[in-house]
Amino acid sequence: MIGNDIVDLALAKKESNWKRTGFLEKIFTSKEQVLISNSENPEIMVWNLWSRKEAAYKIYNRQTGIRGYIPIQLECNYENADSGSVHCNGNIYYTKTEITKEKISTIAVSQKSDLKEIKELKSTVEIHKKNGIPYINDINNASKPVSISHHGRFISRVSIID
Amino acid sequence: MNREETLEQLKEIIKPYTNNELAFDNFTADTDFIADLNINSANLVDIILDVEDAFKIHIDNESMEKMLDVKSTLEIIETKLSEK
Ligand SMILES: CC(C)(COP(=O)(O)OP(=O)(O)OC[C@H]1O[C@@H](n2cnc3c(N)ncnc32)[C@H](O)[C@@H]1OP(=O)(O)O)[C@@H](O)C(=O)NCCC(=O)NCCS
Numbered sequence: 001m002i003g004n005d006i007v008d009l010a011l012a013k014k015e016s017n018w019k020r021t022g023f024l025e026k027i028f029t030s031k032e033q034v035l036i037s038n039s040e041n042p043e044i045m046v047w048n049l050w051s052r053k054e055a056a057y058k059i060y061n062r063q064t065g066i067r068g069y070i071p072i073q074l075e076c077n078y079e080n081a082d083s084g085s086v087h088c089n090g091n092i093y094y095t096k097t098e099i100t101k102e103k104i105s106t107i108a109v110s111q112k113s114d115l116k117e118i119k120e121l122k123s124t125v126e127i128h129k130k131n132g133i134p135y136i137n138d139i140n141n142a143s144k145p146v147s148i149s150h151h152g153r154f155i156s157r158v159s160i161i162d
Numbered sequence: 163m164n165r166e167e168t169l170e171q172l173k174e175i176i177k178p179y180t181n182n183e184l185a186f187d188n189f190t191a192d193t194d195f196i197a198d199l200n201i202n203s204a205n206l207v208d209i210i211l212d213v214e215d216a217f218k219i220h221i222d223n224e225s226m227e228k229m230l231d232v233k234s235t236l237e238i239i240e241t242k243l244s245e246k
Contacts, residue, residue, distance in 0.1 A: 016204045022214070026207050026226065054203065068227040069206055132197065151202075 001145050002118070002160055003058030003093070003108040005051040008152025009044075010102070018046045027053075027071040035078055047104045048097055049076050055108035056086035056093040058147050062133050063091070063110070103154050107147075114160050121146060121157040138162065168239055172232065175212045179205040191233040206230075217243060 018024065024033055024046070032049055039045035053074040060074070061067060070088070077085045086093045086108060093108040096115050109115055121127075127134045127146060135143045136159065146159040163171075173189050180186045181200035185193065195201045195209070210221055210229060219242035221229070228234040 012204070015202055016208070020208070020211065022211050023207055026210060026223075050204065067230065069203075069229055070227055071207075072223050 001059045001062055001110045002114070002147045002158060003055040003060075003062075004106065004147040004149045004156055004158050005054035005058070006103055006105045006149040006151045006154045006156050007047045007051050008103055008154050009047065011152030012047055013043075018043065029072060029075055032076055032078075035076075044099065044104070048081065048099065048106075049078070051104050051106040052076050052084065052086050052095045052097065052108065054149075055095060055106040055147070056088060059093050059108055059110055060088050060091060062145060065131075103151075105149070105154075105156060107158060109160065117161040118158055119161050121159060125157070127157065163243070165236065165240075168236055169232070171216060172213070172235060172239070175216060176201075176209060179209060189232070191236060192231070194231045196230060209235075213239060219243060219246070 024036065028036065028049065035049070036042050036045045053071055053076065056074050057070070073088055075087045077087060081099060082097045084095050086095060093110055094112040094115055095106050095108045097104065097106040107115070107118055125136060127136055127148065134146050134148050136146050138144045144159060146157060148157045149155070176199065177186065179201050182198065185198040193199060195206060196203065206229065210226055213235070214221055217239055219239065221238065221242065225238045229238060
């Protein structure tokens, strides 16, 4: 399964004040807060960890059908700026993050080897939704999970290659 | 504070984070923050912090889990106020 998330850094700066009292404590575990405060660029670390949590949440949501605001339950295991895993109530999701000047995007998968098998969907591909969760019909008419994320100037629609 | 007043105060808190004016005009207990108002999930934290400040209550992580729509948020505010 797959989940993704994009953060438009310019829009994030406009929409969120991560330095606001209480903000980090509501979203990040104490271990993650240490990563942020020790980081050379705390703002990038905030959105890096955030996008991992959101991408992982999308898989968790599809797998369990649970909807909730659970940032603290989505615990990041940070290996380096572009890879790691997110743990949530006994589940593990593997993440790959890409950071540019403009944006941070993370893809999460439930099976680690799938990280090498990600494709961006063509804009012509038709996406359907069931209970708000997106999927496509593949050539055999079987439904296949896709993940969508948009923020500010960016959009990404991804799936795992067959 | 009765439910109407709490709802009005909550509506004021949510207003600046809304990305769907039309849905905001039809604000009811059934309004969903993400599906209806198109609120960015990072701004949900701001709503929670604003609610804590405005009602002088503490929202624990367990309560926060459910704060995705107006109805659950009202219930949490009322429970926390009654515990004060
Ligand atoms: C569902 C949620 C993750 C969406 O995130 P967002 O930043 O608001 O918006 P995004 O653009 O990244 O995602 C929206 C898209 O996700 C898609 N989506 C929703 N659920 C999905 C799932 N389980 N899997 C894949 N994609 C999903 C939707 O189709 C939507 O696209 P559309 O509007 O074109 O239909 C978010 O709103 C949410 O509910 N967050 C709470 C979860 C949480 O605790 N997060 C804390 C992380 S710190």
